[in-house]
Amino acid sequence: MTIYDISEKAGVSIATVSRVLNGSDRVSDRTRQKVLDIIQQCGYTPNAFARGLGLNTMKTIGIMCADSSDLYLAKAVYYIEQELRAYGYDSLLCCTGYELESKSASMDLLLTKKVDGVILAGSNFVYEREPDNRYIAEAAARIPVMLLNAAFDAPNVYSVMSDDCKSVYEATMQMRSSGTEDILYFYNADSYSGKRKLSGFLAAMEEAPAASGPLTEFYHGSHEDIHAMIGHLKAVHDRGVAFHGVIAADDNLALAAVKYAAEMGYRIPQEFSVIGYNNSMLAICCQPELTSIDNRLETLCQHLIATLLGVLEGKEMPKRTVFSGELVQRGTTRPELTRTE
Amino acid sequence: MTIYDISEKAGVSIATVSRVLNGSDRVSDRTRQKVLDIIQQCGYTPNAFARGLGLNTMKTIGIMCADSSDLYLAKAVYYIEQELRAYGYDSLLCCTGYELESKSASMDLLLTKKVDGVILAGSNFVYEREPDNRYIAEAAARIPVMLLNAAFDAPNVYSVMSDDCKSVYEATMQMRSSGTEDILYFYNADSYSGKRKLSGFLAAMEEAPAASGPLTEFYHGSHEDIHAMIGHLKAVHDRGVAFHGVIAADDNLALAAVKYAAEMGYRIPQEFSVIGYNNSMLAICCQPELTSIDNRLETLCQHLIATLLGVLEGKEMPKRTVFSGELVQRGTTRPELTRTE
DNA sequence: TGCCTGTATGTAAGCCCTTACATTTTCCAT
DNA sequence: ATGGAAAATGTAAGGGCTTACATACAGGCA
Numbered sequence: 152m153t154i155y156d157i158s159e160k161a162g163v164s165i166a167t168v169s170r171v172l173n174g175s176d177r178v179s180d181r182t183r184q185k186v187l188d189i190i191q192q193c194g195y196t197p198n199a200f201a202r203g204l205g206l207n208t209m210k211t212i213g214i215m216c217a218d219s220s221d222l223y224l225a226k227a228v229y230y231i232e233q234e235l236r237a238y239g240y241d242s243l244l245c246c247t248g249y250e251l252e253s254k255s256a257s258m259d260l261l262l263t264k265k266v267d268g269v270i271l272a273g274s275n276f277v278y279e280r281e282p283d284n285r286y287i288a289e290a291a292a293r294i295p296v297m298l299l300n301a302a303f304d305a306p307n308v309y310s311v312m313s314d315d316c317k318s319v320y321e322a323t324m325q326m327r328s329s330g331t332e333d334i335l336y337f338y339n340a341d342s343y344s345g346k347r348k349l350s351g352f353l354a355a356m357e358e359a360p361a362a363s364g365p366l367t368e369f370y371h372g373s374h375e376d377i378h379a380m381i382g383h384l385k386a387v388h389d390r391g392v393a394f395h396g397v398i399a400a401d402d403n404l405a406l407a408a409v410k411y412a413a414e415m416g417y418r419i420p421q422e423f424s425v426i427g428y429n430n431s432m433l434a435i436c437c438q439p440e441l442t443s444i445d446n447r448l449e450t451l452c453q454h455l456i457a458t459l460l461g462v463l464e465g466k467e468m469p470k471r472t473v474f475s476g477e478l479v480q481r482g483t484t485r486p487e488l489t490r491t492e
Numbered sequence: 493m494t495i496y497d498i499s500e501k502a503g504v505s506i507a508t509v510s511r512v513l514n515g516s517d518r519v520s521d522r523t524r525q526k527v528l529d530i531i532q533q534c535g536y537t538p539n540a541f542a543r544g545l546g547l548n549t550m551k552t553i554g555i556m557c558a559d560s561s562d563l564y565l566a567k568a569v570y571y572i573e574q575e576l577r578a579y580g581y582d583s584l585l586c587c588t589g590y591e592l593e594s595k596s597a598s599m600d601l602l603l604t605k606k607v608d609g610v611i612l613a614g615s616n617f618v619y620e621r622e623p624d625n626r627y628i629a630e631a632a633a634r635i636p637v638m639l640l641n642a643a644f645d646a647p648n649v650y651s652v653m654s655d656d657c658k659s660v661y662e663a664t665m666q667m668r669s670s671g672t673e674d675i676l677y678f679y680n681a682d683s684y685s686g687k688r689k690l691s692g693f694l695a696a697m698e699e700a701p702a703a704s705g706p707l708t709e710f711y712h713g714s715h716e717d718i719h720a721m722i723g724h725l726k727a728v729h730d731r732g733v734a735f736h737g738v739i740a741a742d743d744n745l746a747l748a749a750v751k752y753a754a755e756m757g758y759r760i761p762q763e764f765s766v767i768g769y770n771n772s773m774l775a776i777c778c779q780p781e782l783t784s785i786d787n788r789l790e791t792l793c794q795h796l797i798a799t800l801l802g803v804l805e806g807k808e809m810p811k812r813t814v815f816s817g818e819l820v821q822r823g824t825t826r827p828e829l830t831r832t833e
Numbered sequence: 834t835g836c837c838t839g840t841a842t843g844t845a846a847g848c849c850c851t852t853a854c855a856t857t858t859t860c861c862a863t
Numbered sequence: 864a865t866g867g868a869a870a871a872t873g874t875a876a877g878g879g880c881t882t883a884c885a886t887a888c889a890g891g892c893a
Contacts, residue, residue: 153848153849153850154849154850155849163872163873164872164873164874165849165850165851165873165874166851166852166872166873166874166875167871167872167873169850169851169852170851170852170871170872172850172851173851177870177871177872178871178872179870179871179872182871182872196603196604197849197850198545198606198848198849198850199544199604199605199606200541200544200545200548200550200606200848200849200850201545201848201849201850201851201878202849202850202851203540203541203544203545203850204539204541204542204544204545204848204849204850204851204878204879204880205849205850205851205852205877205878206850206851207541207878209541209605211584211605214585218570219560219566219569219570219573220566220567220569220570220571222563222566222773225560225561225563225566226561228560228561228585229559229560229561229587230561232560232585232586232587233587236586236587236601241584241586241601241605242584242585242586243552243582243583243584243585244555244569244573244583244584244585245573245577245582245583246570246573246574246577260582262537263537263540264540264550264552264582265539265540265541375773377773377776377777378776406777410779413779432563432716432718433777435718435719436718436747436774436777436778437777437778437779438751438754438778438779494878494879494880495879495880496879504842504843505842505843505844506843506844506879506880506881507842507843507844507845507881507882508841508842508843510880510881510882511842511881511882513880513881514881518840518841518842519841519842520840520841520842523841523842538879538880539878539879539880541878541879541880542848542878542879542880542881543879543880543881544848544880545848545849545850545878545879545880545881546847546848546879546880546881546882547848547880547881548848
């Protein structure tokens with residue numbers, strides 16, 4: 152069943168059928184209706200490949216993410232996919248893992264498939280070493296590249312991100328002013344946003360420096376292995392480092408901190424405070440429930456897609472948009488002490 | 493840059509270039525090398541749309557799932573994507589939501605995109621009312637349809653699933669023989685596997701019927717709203733229904749049960765037992781950690797893909813494969829009482 | 834040398850659409 | 864009626880690739 156069959160049955164030329172298919176207004180209403188009827192009746196669907204060849208697009212966007220089963224990235228992928236589909240685009244998903252090489256290879260794959268644009272979901276796509284980001288710039292030479300929660304300055308690369316630095320700064324300040332000074336910043340990803348969070352923490356610790364100084368620990372291990380994270384915190388403790396608060400770079404680490412504190416016999420939040428990041432489902436899973444920074448992922452994703460669509464339409468769009476996050480108070484933090492003058 | 497440019501530079505015909513591109517053996521080694529060199533040198537990539545048009549495939553598989561941000565489905569999508577890519581296929585992701593209509597529409601979308609096959613990830617795609625499954629049979633008339641954790645009997649439809657019935661039966665029996673008889677089966681999805689789990693529970697409760705009889709509660713609400721689930725359980729309690737054990741249809745519900753029990757002041761597992769399903773990350777998030785049924789999702793996904801690839805190669809493949817799950821013991825259950833003769 | 838076989842390569846006809854341009858029809862103003 | 868502009872439709876040329884079939888060429892044998 153091709154456009155020829157339809158044109159024949161409808162008694163028109165294939166050009167007319169094609170026009171109907173593509174919603175051109177250069178067709179009389181009567182003809183349009185006749186053609187639509189036949190199409191309906193025959194259950195005809197245009198061949199997507201031929202269409203792609205003719206239009207040079209199949210309305211498909213590539214979504215790259217390191218690991219779509221990660222709680223946070225899964226949400227991102229979901230929002231992105233929903234948003235894209237609402238605008239008639241399909242999503243080609245590509246889970247790249249965390250190595251540069253496989254990311255670059257995945258990018259090539261998507262370019263080969265001729266997607267109209269590509270979304271890099273997650274801050275781990277932008278590396279500190281400039282040359283490592285070449286794969287992004289190269290892709291951007293062909294199609295628009297959208298960065299979620301990261302920024303990279305190159306033509307045709309657009310970023311939508313949350314203000315991690317500020318959020319963590321504020322969270323840290325709140326914890327300090329609630330009376331906890333020996334705070335450990337517990338992080339895992341040496342990524343773009345990881346760095347921004349760290350700098351927010353350090354900035355907050357440098358205001359009226361605490362006796363303990365800024366404590367930081369880098370966790371390298373599975374994102375889901377809570378036990379390993381707890382073990383890591385115990386090791387820190389055993390090393391003689393005293394800390395009664397944890398600012399975590401994500402909720403998984405924060406949850407580990409909560410469990411660590413419980414195992415150590417600290418009462419939360421009276422003796423131990425924890426603030427997580429992402430305000431994911433985990434925040435309401437632990438006991439007490441986790442105070443966490445919400446970076447408004449859905450909003451970010453919506454803007455990301457809006458920007459992408461704008462770019463695809465040839466509009467001038469902002470290269471970088473930053474949203475500020477919000478600290479969601481739950482049971483692992485105390486209120487700030489009201490300072491007596 | 494087209495195949496013509498390459499053929500010209502290499503001094504051969506386009507047919508030869510095409511043969512090299514497609515790994516035909518009807519090319520002399522010398523020519524092949526020459527062409528490959530030129531291709532390399534020019535950074536040429538064949539046009540995927542033209543290729544698709546010629547070959548009538550773009551090596552793309554559609555993955556449908558209700559909600560890819562769901563903990564369990566996200567894992568499934570991840571495993572499936574990884575496995576597919578390992579075999580050179582790309583994944584078109586389609587989050588359908590839970591309504592029949594949108595599932596059917598998504599299916600049409602994927603068919604329009606001419607995917608080579610489609611995977612329905614999750615038991616919610618198969619409905620009890622036979623006519624509701626027509627969209628599956630219709631799709632299967634065009635491309636192979638793979639069902640994860642569901643079964644539907646139609647030509648060109650293949651299923652890979654876990655033995656939910658048996659797993660829940662065994663879990664229930666274990667809980668009973670550990671001394672808890674007033675067990676509530678707490679479930680949410682009225683899906684294919686939901687039914688099988690329920691029947692496993694009922695079967696186990698019918699062996700030497702308990703005084704309380706089989707207690708079941710259907711939760712309808714957000715998958716992530718733990719508080720609503722806890723509220724539901726409290727309402728059951730307030731209705732005067734006594735239960736000291738919960739078998740949950742997924743870990744989210746189970747986690748709610750654990751929190752419910754904690755709020756009610758029950759000691760777990762001494763006075764209250766919980767068994768979850770999926771052995772997801774949530775199992776190690778709560779306190780005490782959750783005993784949960786692991787249905788070996790990764791294995792299921794691998795078999796699913798292996799079967800699909802077999803079908804695509806025209807091989808005869810089993811229409812239904814069932815794997816048995818495994819109960820992972822953690823802190824929310826007691827050991828079985830050793831029966832004294 | 835001439836013939837045959839088998840392999841390497843080329844030619845050209847699709848695959849199914851889109852769209853620029855050509856042609857026909859419609860309809861209004863005159 | 865009639866010229867002409869605008870609207871509707873048709874024709875045909877791609878778009879870049881695959882592949883059946885045709886051709887050229889090499890080597891083996893008589």
